[in-house]
Amino acid sequence: MARRSFVELLDEEAPPDAFYERLRLAERERVQPVELERLREELAVAMRVRSKMARQRQRESELRALYETANDLTAIRDVDAVLSAIVRRARQLLSSDLGYLSLVDPERGDCYIRITEGSQTPAFPTLRLPLGSGVLGMVIRTATPYFTEDYLADHSFVHLGHVDRSAGDEGIRAVLGVPLVLNGEVIGALLAAQRSPRRFSHDEVALLESLGAHAAIALENARLFEETSAALHELNDANAEVRAHSQSLELAASAHDRLAQVLLEGGRVADVAAVIAGVLGGRVWVLDPAGLVLAAVGADAAESAASTLESAVADALHTGRVGEVVADSGELRYVAVARAGSDHLATVVLGRGARLGEADRRVLDRGAVVTALLLMFQRSVAEAEHRVRGELLDDVLSAPHRDPGTLRERARRYRADLDAPHVVLVARLEGVDRHRGAALAARLASERHGLAGLRGDDVVLVIPGQEPLADGRRLAERLRGALAAVVTVGVAGPTAGPAGIAVAFQEAEQCLAVLLALDRPGDVADGAGLGVARFLLSGADRSEVDQFLHHTLGPVLEYDARRGTQLVATLDAWFAAGGSLAGAGERVHAHANTVRQRGGRGAGAPGGDRRRRRA
Known part of the structure; x- marks a missing residue:
């Protein structure tokens, strides 16, 4: 195999050992000292280039994460969801033990912790700090980033007893905070903390600061969205059509988010049915291609009436659109098929009194798509596990x-x-x-x-x-x-x-x-x-029969051999006489009482319980 140059190794993003192996190979081949020295110099340059490339990739990864974070945050409408997403992503990007977000309370003139991620004590999330105290207050007061490698040992800012006790209970050592600035005004701070001493790099400070800038905009967007929603509610009578359209969009967004959550968490078909029933209202069945109920929400499984859906299912399979049929009870039933290519995996049925609009039909159709994805994933996992378990069972039995x-x-x-x-x-x-x-x-x-x-x-x-x-x-x-x-x-x-x-x-x-x-x-x-x-x-085979007979008659045979009695012959005569003591006595030339006495010496013998004797 041809030797790869250092440039080729760099292009392949090879590990460090591959570079040093190139030099060791030259040493083993005893190349000329001049050539060996040249290789060492090239190795040093290659390792520097590799380090720079690694830093560049890290930077690209951070920028990509920041870009994705901005997209995520601007798409969220709920304020609490926005704040939770900010703190969670900040903690992930910086690999910190604790993340938290604080907002300024203009009415009280202090700041409070609104959201925490990774907190271990109940007191920490309830802290309130005067502006200018602690890292949090200092960041908000100065509107600039600040970090400390050891919080309790750093006296460059104002310490408060109850705050230090809470930080000590949390085990906080290093803290980095950046301000959330909107239109020149600080509205809060975003912080990351470590339970061990840590010096945050310039890149980490810049990264958190950029995230804080996006977070401030996202907060403002969420606030504006809430204000807009309130205004729309106040103008309900004049803007009924607009409000209805907005609600449809919100319904679709909510359904999309909830269905995506079910899919990402590896949920079940019943979870999809619950989301559809909750979003659209009504009763939901999920049926397999044969019409058997896989899940039912708000309905009895026996009510599915799959036979009445045949035409609607066929139509949905043909057109790819939600089908509609009226049940015998007069209830409207809407049908969406879950399939993978031409493979019909399941049928999602919604029953309710009101008709579905186009947005609602899209929600039902999206539910069918998620159902198909879940069933395909479950099928793949089950087939793999069942196959391996079946192979193991074959080996155990064979x-x-x-x-x-x-x-x-x-x-x-x-x-x-x-x-x-x-x-x-x-x-x-x-x-x-x-x-x-x-x-x-x-x-x-x-x-x-x-x-x-x-x-x-x-x-x-x-x-x-x-x-x-x-x-x-x-x-x-x-x-x-x-x-x-x-x-x-x-x-x-x-x-x-x-x-x-x-x-x-x-x-x-x-x-x-x-x-x-x-x-x-x-x-x-x-x-x-x-x-x-x-x-x-x-x-x-004969051995199994012998074993059964020994297990059943062994004690009687052993008794006859040990005592010289005729229990086996007596039992045989008793069975031949149809359970008659007198008849058995005639066959063995003994009195009926003698037969009875012999029977008392064997389990299930003559003279015992008749039901046991006939068993």
């Missing part, structure tokens, strides 16, 4: 002994502890796509810190727990309620460890096979509940 340590470590990444007691559920769904069932099971597994996936035609769920039957019934209810499907579940457990989970899966799979063979769709069962039918109908 090769638990290959590398159990690695399996445990992979499970821990998803907060799953394979060594804790787990139950294994194997479900067969009828009347619905198995992939939809697997997706829902994956969400349930994620909630319980377990694993889920598809194995052939069946949905497999491995979750922490001690009660397999109860968990199996809950799974069947969730799947049945969400998918309207017939759900049959075989369960096993509890068990622990990759090997134990693999064995339990085989048992749960056998239970499911037996339920299906017995024509019991929709049931939930474990091995104990199926008894010997589990082995007769599931294709179990």
Whole structure:
């Protein structure tokens, strides 16, 4: 590979090690001293240029942030929102521990802290300072920036006891303040504080000062906006049409901001529905393409009447505009589709008595766009996680002994502890796509810190727990309620460890096979509940049957061998006689009372509870 020159490294914005590696390579190749000295000089120049470029990029970054801040601030109308945005951005740009904004109170002749960001004590935000005291008062009085590296040790300004105590409680050491000046008059100050000694650079002072200048203008814009709004309200009768238009714009702006907030915070479809219902008024449903309710606000999910929306949905898909239909109840229903390209992801339905104007329709349409974005993001995240969890489940069930340590470590990444007691559920769904069932099971597994996936035609769920039957019934209810499907579940457990989970899966799979063979769709069962039918109908091997028989008849066989009795023969005769003591006695040539006495020595034997005997 060709050697890169220092100019090429600068162009590529390479790290410092890459520059020094160029020199070390020349030293290893033992180039001529003159050439080596030339390289050292070029390296020194290159590092100086790189440092200047880095400072330039930092400056460009600060200017870009300042420009973006100005755009953000001038777009905000609410005064408190403006002030909060100013303080938050100032603290971010300077990487300070605390940011706060103070305004002058002309009526009281002092200044007070209006907004704080990063404060840790309740007293600090309530401080009021006479003009000229402390850094805050000094900045407002002199209308010039000022900073101190150590507030409590700096005696170049007036200290007040209650202010110093509050600053000490906050741990404030270094403070930088700049004035907010409007039309030659100081209206407040913007400050950044550090809980350790710090010397603020000239660039930082200039940056905060520029932000303060923009902030003052933004405050004035917000004030003027409030005054304009008040004037419009006073002229309500004469300017009804203008006011209505202004309200529509405000409504659209509010909806845009709230929907954007939902999107940026990674909210849910229900949050979008709540914003639409709150902004436009009425009831909101979000339906999947099949008409199932994903979210409902202000309405019963059963009221969606998706079948009456078919024409409106088709029209909205075709035209890309909000559709309209009248429900059976006479209520107007407005329909907007959420889609990605030609993929129909969901339908947003608004029901209300009043008609929607164009601005309101745009709000509903914007809500559908945000819904589509959320669903696409959720789909991508869910598919990735479900795929990885399903691959892990396949490895646990297929090769638990290959590398159990690695399996445990992979499970821990998803907060799953394979060594804790787990139950294994194997479900067969009828009347619905198995992939939809697997997706829902994956969400349930994620909630319980377990694993889920598809194995052939069946949905497999491995979750922490001690009660397999109860968990199996809950799974069947969730799947049945969400998918309207017939759900049959075989369960096993509890068990622990990759090997134990693999064995339990085989048992749960056998239970499911037996339920299906017995024509019991929709049931939930474990091995104990199926008894010997589990082995007769599931294709179990000889070792499993022997194990079951030993578990069931082992104590009776051991008793016969130890005592020389005939409990097994008596039991066999009793079953052959249909539970008749006399009939059993004839077969073993013993009196009925003798049969009864022998039965008292075995669990579930003749002479015991009849319901248990017939089990």
